[in-house]
Amino acid sequence: MDSANPRTAAARLKKVSTLRPTLAIVLGSGFHHALAELRVDRKIAYAKIPGFPKPTVSGHAGELYFGELGKTPVLVLSGRAHFYEGHPMARVTFAVRVLAAFGVTDLLLTNAAGGVNKHFRAGDFMALTDHINFMGTNPLRGPAISGLRRFVDLTDTYDVRLRELLFRAGKISRLKLRRGVYLAVSGPSYETPAEVRAFARLGADAVGMSTVPEAMAARQCGLRVAAVSCITNLAAGISPEKLSHTEVLETAERVKNSGAALLKNFAQLYRELKNGS
Numbered sequence: 001m002d003s004a005n006p007r008t009a010a011a012r013l014k015k016v017s018t019l020r021p022t023l024a025i026v027l028g029s030g031f032h033h034a035l036a037e038l039r040v041d042r043k044i045a046y047a048k049i050p051g052f053p054k055p056t057v058s059g060h061a062g063e064l065y066f067g068e069l070g071k072t073p074v075l076v077l078s079g080r081a082h083f084y085e086g087h088p089m090a091r092v093t094f095a096v097r098v099l100a101a102f103g104v105t106d107l108l109l110t111n112a113a114g115g116v117n118k119h120f121r122a123g124d125f126m127a128l129t130d131h132i133n134f135m136g137t138n139p140l141r142g143p144a145i146s147g148l149r150r151f152v153d154l155t156d157t158y159d160v161r162l163r164e165l166l167f168r169a170g171k172i173s174r175l176k177l178r179r180g181v182y183l184a185v186s187g188p189s190y191e192t193p194a195e196v197r198a199f200a201r202l203g204a205d206a207v208g209m210s211t212v213p214e215a216m217a218a219r220q221c222g223l224r225v226a227a228v229s230c231i232t233n234l235a236a237g238i239s240p241e242k243l244s245h246t247e248v249l250e251t252a253e254r255v256k257n258s259g260a261a262l263l264k265n266f267a268q269l270y271r272e273l274k275n276g277s
């Protein structure tokens with residue numbers, strides 16, 4: 001399974017639908033409601049895609065959709081493999097490598113995150129300007145992959161033009177879209193208040209347990225990347241409340257319409273950008 005070939009999986013996907021989207025969106029908590037806005041052409045369970053992970057976290061379905069969002073052809077991945085589930089990084093990043101082999105050129109990653117920046121509120125959204133990899137390993141570590149760069153430049157991991165689209169989509173969707181640095185931890189525990197204070201000093205605005213491995217693999221494959229967080233809670237010690245997965249899910253549910261609108265408007269603006277209008 002770890003030596004699964006992305007091209008085999010991509011070939012399987014090409015048999016599912018005749019759509020050939022260049023934009024793919026990975027749905028994290030707070031964004032799953034985008035599926036309600038998707039005009040579904042076809043869908044396939046991850047279990048039927050060779051080498052794809054089987055997600056174990058509740059609320060992460062494990063299905064890949066072909067469809068149109070805001071009249072734009074898209075691939076939507078509902079469910080992702082997290083490092084904290086025990087998957088090796090090769091499996092966490094496998095889906096992204098399949099997307100690249102399929103012909104996707106642009107990737108929008110979404111996630112739930114805790115707010116480290118004191119100005120953030122639960123229910124805000126944040127466009128990633130950069131990240132800090134605090135997962136304790138580099139997801140690109142391993143044997144060199146033929147045809148791919150070994151020493152990947154991460155200066156502009158999050159594409160400035162795609163980010164601009166996110167801000168325009170945020171405005172149209174009338175939601176508060178912050179910008180900032182996402183720090184990735186391995187999880188699955190939440191952070192201690194001392195860690196969160198340290199992360200703030202390091203320059204983090206939000207903390208979460210995903211996205212960074214996928215963004216790094218995507219850059220290695222030459223994809224343009226954008227990413228957005230739903231700030232589902234204030235990180236540990238910032239508010240007097242204790243953290244719980246229930247709070248994360250409750251906030252995600254409360255702002256689900258905003259998250260869905262953001263993605264739909266983003267997809268629409270993406271098509272206009274591509275068509276040069």
Ligand code: HPA
Pocket residue numbers: 112113114115190191207208209232233234235236243248
């Ligand atoms: N920390 C880490 N990951 C998270 C958090 C958090 O506070 N909230 C949602 N995902």
